[in-house]
Amino acid sequence: MPRIDLNLLTALDALLTERSITGAARRLNLSVSAMSRTLMRLRAATGDRLLLQAGRALVLTPYAEQLSQRLPALIREAQALLSPAEHRFEAATLEQSFTLRAGEGFVDLLGAALMDRIHRAAPGVQLRFTSKPDWNAQPLREGAIDLEIGTVRTSAPEIRTRLLFRDRYVGVGRLGHTLLSGTGTDIRVEDWAACAHVVASRTGEALSPVDVALEALGLQRRVLMVVPSYTSAMQVAHRSDLLAVIPRSCLGNRFTPDHAAANGLQWFELPVLTPAFNVSAIWHPRLDQDPAHRWLRAEVLAVCVEAYQRDANVEDSLKSTR
Structure with a gap:
């Protein structure tokens, strides 16, 4: 495929619009001689004379008239293709x-x-x-x-x-759970660790940052069930006496307020420190x-x-x- 100089499109558009070599040269900030040479290149590329002398003016050939209708949209498309991507996004x-x-x-x-x-x-x-x-x-x-x-x-x-x-992590249990029968605050870490727990783990491993914090205190949770997701852990906690540890974001947000309460759960601050x-x-x-x-x-x-x-x-x- 022969090499194509896309700059010729801009020159052709100027010539067909101005219908004047001098006017096209002025529009593109070129010399008249340079614009004349460009017209010769365009005539060679298209196989058409494009502009013909008619008295003191230049007129378009029938083929040039056709090109003048197609050229503006073609130039806009070429400019869009070669412009930064974000300018094209809608x-x-x-x-x-x-x-x-x-x-x-x-x-x-x-x-x-x-x-x-x-x-x-x-x-x-x-x-x-x-x-x-x-x-x-x-x-x-x-x-x-x-x-x-x-x-x-x-x-x-x-x-x-x-x-x-x-x-960060918080604890949840069903409404009415014996550990949460009071205000749900000031839960003793020993009492919490002694309860039955359900743990959420994608890998099936029960150890979590909570268990690392407990181990530093010489304690260990009584894990009876391991499930693959926090939502599953919440469902198990809702329907049993097992406690779960979930991210605070799972309790609800502006779009889903009181999500935990709507699922029959009460949340509480963990009695051990875990990193956010x-x-x-x-x-x-x-x-x-x-x-x-x-x-x-x-x-x-x-x-x-x-x-x-x-x-x-x-x-x-x-x-x-x-």
């Missing part, structure tokens, strides 16, 4: 499906709010949430996952992250500058900010973790 016309990997708690508590926000801005977008059995970064590298939401537990050096909100942790958006750097992905990340962040950082109850409970 959420309202986006037709795309995004695959997100997140825990059940995020989907249950924020999935509807996120979809509502996205649908209002981009009705052609679909969200596909997949299960999160582990923290393997390979699906992000391969493009099987567009965005992951959760704690960062990968050693992959290239992975990008952005903090969505801070979280970050919940982040996680993605591969090949999507850093993709305008649609940047927009998606911004929407996820906005929902999390609205859900948790503007929730007075959550703000009060997280002050000590910042």
Whole structure:
């Protein structure tokens, strides 16, 4: 395929619009002789004379008349293709499906709010949430996952992250549980550890930061059940005398207030100190500058900010973790 000088399109547009070599030269800030040479190149490229002398003026050939109708749209398209990507992005016309990997708690508590926000801005977008059995970064590298939401537990050096909100652990038990029969405060750590517990663990391991804190005190929980998710742990705690430890965000947010109480649970501060942790958006750097992905990340962040950082109850409970 012969090499094509796209600058000739701009010159052709100027010549056909001005119908004057002098006018086209002035428009493109070129000399008249340079514009004449460009016209000769255009005539050679198109096989048409394009502009013909008619007295003191120049007139367009029939082929040039056709080109004058097609050229403006063609130039606009070429400029759009060669401009920075973000200048071409419009959420309202986006037709795309995004695959997100997140825990059940995020989907249950924020999935509807996120979809509502996205649908209002981009009705052609679909969200596909997949299960999160582990923290393997390979699906992000391969493009099987567009965005992951959760704690960062990968050693992959290239992975990008952005903090969505801070979280911490609290305890929950069914309404009327004997340990919570009083005010639910000042629970003795020995009494709490002696109760039966259900533990949420994707890997099946029962050890958690809570158990590390207990071990430092010479104590150990009586774990009777291990389930794969916090939502499952909450359901088990609701229907039994087992206690569970869950992130504070699972209790509810601005979009789903009193989620724990609505599920028959009462929450309490843990009688041991555990570190707060970050919940982040996680993605591969090949999507850093993709305008649609940047927009998606911004929407996820906005929902999390609205859900948790503007929730007075959550703000009060997280002050000590910042």
